[in-house]
Every structure is written in structure tokens, then in C-alpha cells.
Amino acid sequence: MSAAHCFSSVSTSRWRVSLGRQNLEGSNPNEESSTVAEIVLHPAYDSVTSNNDIALLRLSSPVQFTDYIRPVCLAAGDSVFNSGTDSWVTGWGAVQEGEPLPFPETLQEVEVPVLGNRQCNCLNGVGTITDNMICAGLLAGGKDSCQGDSGGPMVNQQGSVWVQSGIVSFGYGCARPNLPGVYARVSNYQSWINSHIKSDKPGFVQFSSSGLDADNSYTCPGLPPPPVTAPGSIESAKSSVCGKASMNSHAAGDRGLVPGGIWPWMVSLYKNGVYTCGGTLIxxxxxxxSAQCFSTSNPDEREWRVLLGPRLVNGTEEFVMTRGVKRIKLSGFMSSNIALLKLTKRASTGHFIQPVCMDISKARSFPVGTRCWVAGRDMGSRSGETHKADSGLRGIETQVASCGTGSDPDNICTYAMNLQKGDQGGPLFCKSDSSWFQVAVVSTSGNKSVRSDLQVFAKASRFSSFLKETVDDMPSPAAAATGNAAGFSISLLLCLAVPIISLFLVSGC
Structure with missing residues (x-):
């Protein structure tokens, strides 16, 4: 595992990986080397902002572990690194700005504390630090990664286990006061990493930090308000809000791929790293x-990951947040069943992540002619293929139609749509007053009608009792809000000048 910015292409011809190496010059009796069979760059890597600065190199042959060559464990998606968490960074980079590592260029280490993303954003320029990054460094300066360390690891010790939390990515100079180093946040890429490693998968460890994180209350001009969880606070107030889409600018008749924030309740469900179904944050x-996303009535929660906050960046899709699954509960109806997934950690809401409203009281009416949407994954025309990360979220507009005489009141009909495999588990949602409500769950093997011009859905309100019994924090409708975002240019740390790199192994932890 390394940084994407270290590679100008995915050509493997000039690269070798050195393992068990201590010195760049002179003797290395414990060293082994390997050629590279494949270089995989994150599809949403942005060279301007350094977002998603992560790459995987597949070695040409398996590595033999020794006392000097061992795999590192990786931070799992639910890991928490509070501000102040002790970290170590290793590499062969410059020992300070403009001063290269002296002969024989022995591997160096530096101990630096994690600096929270809110404070790091304020110091580097609000908008520079994304959720896919983690920062570390002393406010007084003096300790940091530097030019030549790029792609190397930042690790944290939990008990007897070392867990990689970051990949050296970028910074303004080295070890300058109030300018901490920035790293790719490894825990945000568990699903992506697993999707590219078919056997001997990495060992993911959930890193935990005790106590409150002081960074949660840090603020500066231009930074969005911090999440506060005390009674009556901002976060607890927001927890009762649903159906907002502050970045929604869709016009009537729009269809096809949609930018991020348009439908902020949309999520993607991955099973063992492979896209399987859509879903909604409620x-x-x-x-x-949809219950049809699961092949058994007792699915294994450990196989599933939830990706939230889809958005398009330079034409490819990325996600703001990832969560594990604590519990999967299927409704017990005779047909048209739904499923509820409880997350291992609460989702943090923002412009790209908001829950949709559910009409569990059955008080809402969506009369004939109401504009509604189905949103799901764009699987293209490649039937049977797994979802590609850059396929993106698509939306289809439709209208509520009459189901005809004698129809089931627990059903709702729309004009026919060309539903695809990628729409499975996604929502049919409509607007009522100023809030968006999920009216039904899409099941591509169901939702049919005897009339070719209609689509029939089981109303989500049919499952009101099941929803009330299971979901203990159901939000209420509220008016929409607006917001702004800003982007900044940054400087990258340089990679090693020679195309021989030493990487931490990630398989076999």
C-alpha cells in the first residue's frame, strides 16, 4: 500500500519493491525484493486536492515472512483517532526541509500526535482537509514527515498490535509550526482495499480512542459548526431532522448521473468489498x-459495509463516509420484505449525508400526478458485472399513477421505468410539503404490474410497525437548508527519487 501521487502511470516496468530493508545505501542482509505485477490507483484520486491519495501494488510473487518482513494491520472503518493519539511515521525522506538523509540513508522514525481534522482544516485552510484525510504533528513544529517519505505509513499501537492509520500524503514544507502533515485516512478504504484483494486479505483492526475528542469543539471562521451531542445541542437537534436536500437543484425531466448532495440519503451496500445493493439512510x-439483497434469512453482518455520501469528483464517484453493520433485521411478511441495517457507529450528517423521511404514521398522501424519483447505481449495459466505483448515482423521474379499481391500498403505482440491477434496494421517494419521503423500496424482481405502462410498489408504510419497533431514533420532517463549500490548492510531498520503494505489507496481519 502506498500513495497514489507517487505514480504517474500504472505501468509496472520501472518498479521494484524492497522489503526488510534498513539502509538505502550499503549492505542490507535482511532484504528481499519483488517485481510488481499490478498498480491500482484509487479511481477517485484527485491530484489537485490530494483526496483519496492511496494506491495498491500487487507483487509478482508471495512474500516469505521473516523477523524483518511482516504485514501491518490496517485501521478498520469504524476506527477512532482522537486528537492527541500517539503515532509513529517511518521513511527515508529528508531529515528537514532541504536536507536529505545522510549516508547510509538509514530508515528513520518520528513520533507525532494526531491533530483533529477540524483544527487541521483551520490551520491548512478551511476546505483543504477532507474526511478521507488524517493529520498529525506538533503545533510547535519540529517533528514531521518530509519530502521522500510519501507513501509511507503512519501507525498507532493498540495493545500489542500496530495499526496503520495513515499514508504520508502532503504538507506545506516540513515540521513548520501550525502546519501539521496530512495523511490518507486508511480506515476509509476498507471496502476498496478488500475489493482488490481476493485472497489472503489484510487484517483490519478497529482502533479506539478513549474519552472525548477536544477537536469536536474546535472552530474557526468559515468552518461549519461542530457536532455537539449534549442534550439540546446542535447534533441532537439535527438528529430529529429528515428529508432535507440542501444541494438539490434537479429540474423537472432531469435524469441520468447526479452530482453529490442531490439525494443525500442514498447509500451503497458492499458485501465482502463488492457492490451488492442500494439503500437509504432513514x-x-x-x-x-430490500430483503432480497440478502441470500439468507440470517446474513453475516461482518461481510457488509455501508458507504454514505456519494458525490462525483472529476467525473468519478467517491463517498464521504463508511460504516460497518452491527445488526441486520429482515421484516417477516409473506412477500415484499424489507431489511434494516443498524450501523456500528452513528452517521454524521451534513450536506452530503441526510436521512430521508418515513411516513410511519400513514398520514401522508401522494396523489396521482405527484412527482417522484427512483435513485440507484448506474450499472451501464454490462449485465452481470460488479459495480464500478466511478459508475455513479443515477436518478429517474416518474409520477404517481392510478393502480386501477380494486387495487391494494398498501401498494402505490407509478408510470413504468427501466429499473436495473443497480437500483435494487434503493428508494422510490416523493416530496410532501418541503420534505422528501421514501414511499417504497425498489425490488427489481418485484414491483411489476399486469399493465406494461405501470410499476407497482409495496408502500413503505406497510411496514410501519416493524420500523417503529426497530428504529429508535426516527427523525421528523423539517425545512431545507443551504450551504457552501470551498476548495484549495495544495503542495505534495515528493516521492523517493529512485523507483525502488519499501512498503508495509497489508496481507496476513
Whole structure:
């Protein structure tokens, strides 16, 4: 595992990986080397902002572990690194700005504390630090990674286990006061990493930090308000809000790929790293999807990951947040069942992540002619293929139609749509007053009609009792809000000048 910015192409011809190496010059009796069979760059890597600065190199042959060659464990998606968490960074980079590592260029280490993303954003320029990054450094300066360390690891010790939390990415100079180093946040890429490693998968460890994180209350001009969880606070107030889409600018008749924030309740469900179904965030703890996404009535929660906050960056899709699954509960109806997934950690809401409203009281009416949407994954025309990360979220507009005489009141009909495999588990949602409500769950093997011009869905309100019993933090409708975002240019740390790199192994932890 390394940084994407270290590679100008995915050509493997000039690269070798050195393992067990201590010195760049002179003797290395414990060293082994390997050629590279494949270089995989994150599809949403942005060279301007350094977002998603991560790459995987597949070695040409398996590595033999020794006392000097061992795999590192990786931070799992639910890991928490509070500000002040002790970290270590290793590499062969410059010992300070403009001063290269002296002969024989022996591997160096530096101990630096994690600096929270809010404070790091303020110091580097609000908008520079994304959720896919983690910062570390002393406010007084003097300790940092530097030019030549790029792609190397930042690790943290938990008990007897070392867990990699970051990949050296970028910074303004080296070890300058109030300018901490910035690293790719490894825990945000568990699903992506697993999707490219078919056997001997990495060992993911959930790193935990005790106590409150002081960074949560840090603020500066231009930074969005901090999440506060005390009674009556900002975060607890927001937990009761649903159906907002502050970045929604869709016009009537729009269809096709949609930018991020348009439908902020949309999530993607991955099983063992492979896209399997869509779903919706209906509270900060729960995701709603179709029961047909699961092959058994007792699915293994450990196989599933939830990716939230889809958005398009330079034409490819990335996600703001990833969560594990604590519990999967299927409704017990005779047909048209739904599923609820409880997240291992509450989702943090923002412009790109908001819950959709559910009409569990059955008080809402969506009359014939109401404009509604189905949103799901764009699987293209490649039937049977797994979802590609850059396929993106698509939306289809439709209208509520009459189901005809004698129809089931627990059903709702729309004009026919060309639903695809990638729409499975996604929502049919409509607007009522100023809030968006999920009216039904899409099941591509169901939702049919005897009339070719209609689509029939089981109303989500049919499952009101199941939803009330399971979801304990169901939000209420509220008016929409607006907001702004800003982007900044940054400077990258340089990679090693020679195309021989030493990487931490990630398989076999």
C-alpha cells in the first residue's frame, strides 16, 4: 500500500519493491525484493486536492515472512483517532526541509500526535482537509514527515498490535509550526482495499480512542459548526431532522448521473468489498434496503459495509463516509420484505449525508400526478458485472399513477421505468410539503404490474410497525437548508527519487 501521487502511470516496468530493508545505501542482509505485477490507483484520486491519495501494488510473487518482513494491520472503518493519539511515521525522506538523509540513508522514525481534522482544516485552510484525510504533528513544529517519505505509513499501537492509520500524503514544507502533515485516512478504504484483494486479505483492526475528542469543539471562521451531542445541542437537534436536500437543484425531466448532495440519503451496500445493493439512510443509526439483497434469512453482518455520501469528483464517484453493520433485521411478511441495517457507529450528517423521511404514521398522501424519483447505481449495459466505483448515482423521474379499481391500498403505482440491477434496494421517494419521503423500496424482481405502462410498489408504510419497533431514533420532517463549500490548492510531498520503494505489507496481519 502506498500513495497514489507517487505514480504517474500504472505501468509496472520501472518498479521494484524492497522489503526488510534498513539502509538505502550499503549492505542490507535482511532484504528481499519483488517485481510488481499490478498498480491500482484509487479511481477517485484527485491530484489537485490530494483526496483519496492511496494506491495498491500487487507483487509478482508471495512474500516469505521473516523477523524483518511482516504485514501491518490496517485501521478498520469504524476506527477512532482522537486528537492527541500517539503515532509513529517511518521513511527515508529528508531529515528537514532541504536536507536529505545522510549516508547510509538509514530508515528513520518520528513520533507525532494526531491533530483533529477540524483544527487541521483551520490551520491548512478551511476546505483543504477532507474526511478521507488524517493529520498529525506538533503545533510547535519540529517533528514531521518530509519530502521522500510519501507513501509511507503512519501507525498507532493498540495493545500489542500496530495499526496503520495513515499514508504520508502532503504538507506545506516540513515540521513548520501550525502546519501539521496530512495523511490518507486508511480506515476509509476498507471496502476498496478488500475489493482488490481476493485472497489472503489484510487484517483490519478497529482502533479506539478513549474519552472525548477536544477537536469536536474546535472552530474557526468559515468552518461549519461542530457536532455537539449534549442534550439540546446542535447534533441532537439535527438528529430529529429528515428529508432535507440542501444541494438539490434537479429540474423537472432531469435524469441520468447526479452530482453529490442531490439525494443525500442514498447509500451503497458492499458485501465482502463488492457492490451488492442500494439503500437509504432513514436515521443516524439505520439504513433501509430490500430483503432480497440478502441470500439468507440470517446474513453475516461482518461481510457488509455501508458507504454514505456519494458525490462525483472529476467525473468519478467517491463517498464521504463508511460504516460497518452491527445488526441486520429482515421484516417477516409473506412477500415484499424489507431489511434494516443498524450501523456500528452513528452517521454524521451534513450536506452530503441526510436521512430521508418515513411516513410511519400513514398520514401522508401522494396523489396521482405527484412527482417522484427512483435513485440507484448506474450499472451501464454490462449485465452481470460488479459495480464500478466511478459508475455513479443515477436518478429517474416518474409520477404517481392510478393502480386501477380494486387495487391494494398498501401498494402505490407509478408510470413504468427501466429499473436495473443497480437500483435494487434503493428508494422510490416523493416530496410532501418541503420534505422528501421514501414511499417504497425498489425490488427489481418485484414491483411489476399486469399493465406494461405501470410499476407497482409495496408502500413503505406497510411496514410501519416493524420500523417503529426497530428504529429508535426516527427523525421528523423539517425545512431545507443551504450551504457552501470551498476548495484549495495544495503542495505534495515528493516521492523517493529512485523507483525502488519499501512498503508495509497489508496481507496476513
Amino acid at each position: 436515521s443516524k443509526n439505520f439504513v433501509l434496503t
